Amino acid sequence: MGRTKISIDYSLCGENGKVDPRDCTKCLKACDPAVFIMHETLGTEDEQENPYDPQDWRISPLWGSLCTRCLKCVEVCPENAISVKW
Numbered sequence: 001m002g003r004t005k006i007s008i009d010y011s012l013c014g015e016n017g018k019v020d021p022r023d024c025t026k027c028l029k030a031c032d033p034a035v036f037i038m039h040e041t042l043g044t045e046d047e048q049e050n051p052y053d054p055q056d057w058r059i060s061p062l063w064g065s066l067c068t069r070c071l072k073c074v075e076v077c078p079e080n081a082i083s084v085k086w
Contacts, residue, residue, distance in 0.1 A: 004069060006035065006061035006086045007029045012081035014041075014058035019079050027073040027082060028059065033066040036073070 029051045
C-alpha cells in the first residue's frame with residue numbers, strides 16, 4: 001500500500017472556516033484508527049486574545065500512516081473539507 005495523503009481545507013473547517021471544529025468533530029468520531037487530532041493553532045496574530053475563538057482551532061491528520069482508506073471521514077464531513085489520496 002502506498003503513502004496516503006489526507007488534506008483538510010481550512011477555509012471550510014476551522015481557521016477562517018465556516019465550521020467550528022470543536023462543535024463538529026464528525027471526522028474524529030468516524031475515524032476508527034484515530035488519524036486526526038484537534039489542536040489550537042500557533043502563531044496567529046490574535047494569539048491568546050480569545051482562546052475560545054474557533055479560528056484558533058483546527059483538525060489535522062497527524063497519523064496518516066494509520067489511515068485504512070475507508071473514507072468515512074470524507075463521507076461524514078458536512079463541509080466536504082477532507083480529501084484522501086494515495
